[in-house]
Amino acid sequence: MTDTFASAPASPSAAAYTVPQERRVLTAIPGPKSVEMHKRRLESVSTGVSSTLPVYIKKANGAILVDLDDNHFIDLGAGIGVTTVGHTEANVVEAATNQVQEFIHTLFTITPYEEYIRVAELLAAHTPGDFKKKSVLINSGAEAVENGVKIARKYTGRRAVAVLDHAYHGRTVLTMAMNYKAMPYATGFGPLASDVYHAPSSYPYHDGLSGADAAERTITYLEKVIGASDLACLVVEPIQGEGGFMVPADGYLPLLQEWCTANGVVMIADEIQSGMARTGAYYASEHFGWVPDLVLTAKGIAGGLPLAAVTGRAEIMDASQPGGLGGTFGGNPVACAAAIAVFESIERNDLLAEGARIEKALLAGLTKLKSKYDIIGDIRGKGAMIAIELVQPGTGDTTKLPNAAAVSSIAAFAAQHGVLLLTAGTYGNVLRFLPSLAVTDALIADALTVIDHAIAAL
Structure with a gap:
């Protein structure tokens, strides 16, 4: 046929x-x-x-x-936003192949290597904000979310996590509680993680609210239902992915960041689907004038190899005690080599x-x-x-x-x-x-x- x-x-x-x-x-x-x-x-x-x-x-x-x-x-799916630079992009293939021939694994927390450090440097240079930043590399988007929450709780000493309506953050025990939609991600897998709250979001096509009015509604929820003194972090997708690519009204995200900063709450940008040049900027947060405290990167960072990262303000990232962050495969050298090639391809090919x-x-x-x-x-x-x-x-x-x-x-x-x-x-x-x-x-x-x-x- x-x-x-x-x-x-x-x-x-x-x-x-x-x-x-x-x-x-x-x-x-x-x-x-x-x-x-x-x-x-x-x-x-x-x-x-x-x-x-x-x-x-x-x-x-x-x-x-x-x-x-x-x-x-x-x-038109790119592995849900993973092969952003294209399938089997030549620079990525070459970099990964060369690294495989050198060494495939040592575990960075045992015997480290330059490739991990270089990826952290590139993330510091390209995520929003001109303050000092540090990173931890892990394996997947959901793992980045979990580590972001963990780091925010350690830094603030607070328990509660807030997300927005229509959000999607993963399929792990914590992240399925952070998703707006239960089916198929959480149904039958309970009990769900506690201290996760769902605040109203900005959905201009349906709510018709300005950024200021939508932010006031979200902040009111955070203050009345949770209380700022108990809130460790607010996790937000600048453009919601699984929820339906909702683009918030102008001014919404910066106003939430202003409130978070004033109240000692860590605001986290879940850029797992929207980051790495997909939106015409390195990170979608840039379109909205939003400079988050922490940025979560995954999917498109390594051209199809599994890699993810939490990047953010150095004082927040350094709150963890030595050994509190990491994992066996986090920051694998082959995936890191591919990620370096992705950054290079973004620049070289505009x-x-x-x-x-x-x-x-x-x-x-x-x-x-x-x-x-x-x-x-x-x-x-x-x-x-x-x-x-x-x-x-x-x-x-x-x-x-x-x-x-x-x-x-x-x-x-x-x-x-x-x-x-x-x-x-x-x-x-x-x-x-x-x-x-x-x-x-x-x-x-x-x-x-x-x-x-x-x-x-x-």
């Missing part, structure tokens, strides 16, 4: 890629080889580990995934500008679709982190009723035609566009054509 839509041609720079940067659908989705692989998976992998699309990948490069049946998918280019292309195309289809209620985001919220027909300017069924149908249609889309949102009614910074305008246009057909097919 071949796709009924014309696929995007390879870009003029296609010679830089090992996989043609174009969409190709040669079989039914999933194809026969993926179907056979899926049978093996069902016999050996926990059903708790689900997959968005049961096609099995054998190769990836740039913005294209190739499955076992040689179908080429436009990847990837901040690529984020702005992608935002322009996505917003232009999605705005055209919004003018055609009234189920698109809102378009929002920054850089290569854009979403559309789908509503029931005719409700986009009134009740804004969620339309999760349309999101599911569009994502399924797109997959059948070689476009991998991610869904999101507390009510399952958001389509998020999270491509790598390697995605071309031609691929974006091609993907939007498929989405146009998907909405029309509803």
Whole structure:
């Protein structure tokens, strides 16, 4: 079977890629080889580990995934924001390969090495704020959240943790209590961690509040329900990820930081999905004039290798006693080498500008679709982190009723035609566009054509 839509041609720079940067659908989705692989998976992998699309990948490069049946998918998910510089980006591959040949593991807390130190230096240079900073390197986003909370509690001597409505922070015992949505992340896994509080957030499309009014509402909750004297930290995604790419109203985040600073509360930016050049800035906090006390980095930092970090004010980071932070694989030298290459590629290839280019292309195309289809209620985001919220027909300017069924149908249609889309949102009614910074305008246009057909097919 071949796709009924014309696929995007390879870009003029296609010679830089090992996989043609174009969409190709040669079989039914999933194809026969993926179907056979899926049978093996069902016999050996926990059903708790689900997959968005049961096609099995054998190769990836740039913005294209190739499955076992040689179908080429436009990847608009980037492993949920991990392969921000592109799949198998040449600098990352070279750096990791070279490091593997030198040494793979020693454990930094036993016999340290320069690569860990260099990553910490780069994080200090590129996270918001011109004060002295230090870092600890760990393995994953959820581990970064847990360490951020742990450090804040140690520094303040306080117990309570506050997060915002619609937040997502991970699947560990602590972080599942920090998520807004229980299913599937917390249901049946209780009891949940205590002293975690959910404050109202800024959601302009639905609440219509200014940044100042939304901040006043959040602060009132923090003061009345928790009390500043018991609050160790406020953990905030500058652009909420799983919640649906909510962009807060102007002024909201700096006002919360001002309150936190005045009350001795550590304000933590969860930049796990939004950081590392994805939004056209190194960190999304920069778009809002927000300088947090601690910044959490993961996903895109090492081009696909597992690495995460907590970076922040030196006096906060140094509150822990020696041996209180770390872990067996934290700051693995191969992952650190890859992270250094990611920072170098961002600078060398001006990837901040690529984020702005992608935002322009996505917003232009999605705005055209919004003018055609009234189920698109809102378009929002920054850089290569854009979403559309789908509503029931005719409700986009009134009740804004969620339309999760349309999101599911569009994502399924797109997959059948070689476009991998991610869904999101507390009510399952958001389509998020999270491509790598390697995605071309031609691929974006091609993907939007498929989405146009998907909405029309509803």
